[in-house]
Amino acid sequence: MSLASVARSEEKLLLPTYDRHKILFQRGRGVYLWDSRGRRYLDFLSGIGVNALGHGHPAIQATLQRQAARLIHVSNLFFHEYQAELAKRLTKISGLQRAFFCNSGTEAWEGALKLARSYARAQNQNGHAPKWRLIALDNSFHGRTFGSLTTTGQAKYRDPFAPLLPGVSFVGFNDTEELKRQFDGSVCAICMETIQGEGGIRPVSREFLQLARQLSQSNGALLILDEIQCGLARTGKSFAYQHYGVQPDIVTVAKPLAAGLPLGAILTTNQVATGMHPGMHGTTFGGGPLACAVAVEFLKVLEKLQPHIHAISSYFREQLEGLKSKHSSVREVRGLGLMVGMELDSAEVAKSVVSQLLRRGILINRTNDNVLRFLPPYIIQQRHVDQVVRELDVALTTATPRSKTNSKVAVSPRSRN
Numbered sequence: 001m002s003l004a005s006v007a008r009s010e011e012k013l014l015l016p017t018y019d020r021h022k023i024l025f026q027r028g029r030g031v032y033l034w035d036s037r038g039r040r041y042l043d044f045l046s047g048i049g050v051n052a053l054g055h056g057h058p059a060i061q062a063t064l065q066r067q068a069a070r071l072i073h074v075s076n077l078f079f080h081e082y083q084a085e086l087a088k089r090l091t092k093i094s095g096l097q098r099a100f101f102c103n104s105g106t107e108a109w110e111g112a113l114k115l116a117r118s119y120a121r122a123q124n125q126n127g128h129a130p131k132w133r134l135i136a137l138d139n140s141f142h143g144r145t146f147g148s149l150t151t152t153g154q155a156k157y158r159d160p161f162a163p164l165l166p167g168v169s170f171v172g173f174n175d176t177e178e179l180k181r182q183f184d185g186s187v188c189a190i191c192m193e194t195i196q197g198e199g200g201i202r203p204v205s206r207e208f209l210q211l212a213r214q215l216s217q218s219n220g221a222l223l224i225l226d227e228i229q230c231g232l233a234r235t236g237k238s239f240a241y242q243h244y245g246v247q248p249d250i251v252t253v254a255k256p257l258a259a260g261l262p263l264g265a266i267l268t269t270n271q272v273a274t275g276m277h278p279g280m281h282g283t284t285f286g287g288g289p290l291a292c293a294v295a296v297e298f299l300k301v302l303e304k305l306q307p308h309i310h311a312i313s314s315y316f317r318e319q320l321e322g323l324k325s326k327h328s329s330v331r332e333v334r335g336l337g338l339m340v341g342m343e344l345d346s347a348e349v350a351k352s353v354v355s356q357l358l359r360r361g362i363l364i365n366r367t368n369d370n371v372l373r374f375l376p377p378y379i380i381q382q383r384h385v386d387q388v389v390r391e392l393d394v395a396l397t398t399a400t401p402r403s404k405t406n407s408k409v410a411v412s413p414r415s416r417n
């Protein structure tokens, strides 16, 4: 099928929720994707953080094929071999003790919110009204279902679906004074992304996260972290909160967990798990044997990859900082590990850079209008970074009026590879 015929059919047949780039991808291998015209693209977005091992990773392919031939689905009414094995690995790397498996990020987040409310009820033995308020952050993104939208602090996602659910208050991003003002004994949980993704790659400050931990502890509330985009080694540690010395009560993960198959998870403590009992929460597809077997394999590969993620992300960051000193349109480079944002001085420049890179065969995207987002697969090498930095340099020069380019400082990507 050609791109034109697929696009025509989709236009007639699908809900108009996406404004897709005019590219029809047909296969992938390693850090590359190929389109229907045989053109190769360097993938520095990895399906927005999903294809963390790139495309067609041999260990993932082998597990997929083996498990697909054995058992794809079994109802959660029965046991299979992989949920406990996967939970064991995830709890070990997170410092938590319990897991629940589902199908997506938003479903994990919904479950985490339900768990916070049910735990508050279970704790409330003295006849008072249970704690029920949730505190969320401005500019956040937690998914597209109703509970997730209710805790998402961006009008563009929320407004078309109002009214949303009751009980959520918002606090300014990293605003410690407002957090102190909002916190009281009615709060059952404070929830946030450790690094805001859709909000423009913004790591929460150490001071804010530590205060959230302290206030939640002293008020008998839970700290819930959304690591759906930033978790599972994207930042060079298993979880982004491990850079902060803070341990949450609940964490959600999804995107890369099953290397491209739909799988999400809620991780929590033994104590908070007492808020659930059989029948209170569930899912038909979540945690099936195929997705869980692949996720176990993903975590095995991840263990060996972490030193590489650390080294390559430092190199990438260094190169992007070099571009910042050369181009005045670059306001800031931020993020952690391989979750990187480059804020430009206008949405137009950012748009132009993304489309120039696409024309040159490099995939990135734009988030929060003027932030270039890089979520490359963890297997990138220096030559891939060098290619992206070279093309970015050209694109920023083209997209920025000549007078704005600081031509004194040259960027020379090291080619250690």
Ligand SMILES: Cc1ncc(COP(=O)(O)O)c(C=O)c1O
Pocket: 048, 104, 105, 106, 107, 109, 141, 142, 143, 144, 193, 197, 198, 226, 227, 228, 229, 230, 254, 255
């Ligand atoms: C931080 C964060 N939370 C939740 C979600 C929702 O995940 P999903 O699209 O799998 O429902 C996303 C998706 O981009 C995300 O980045």
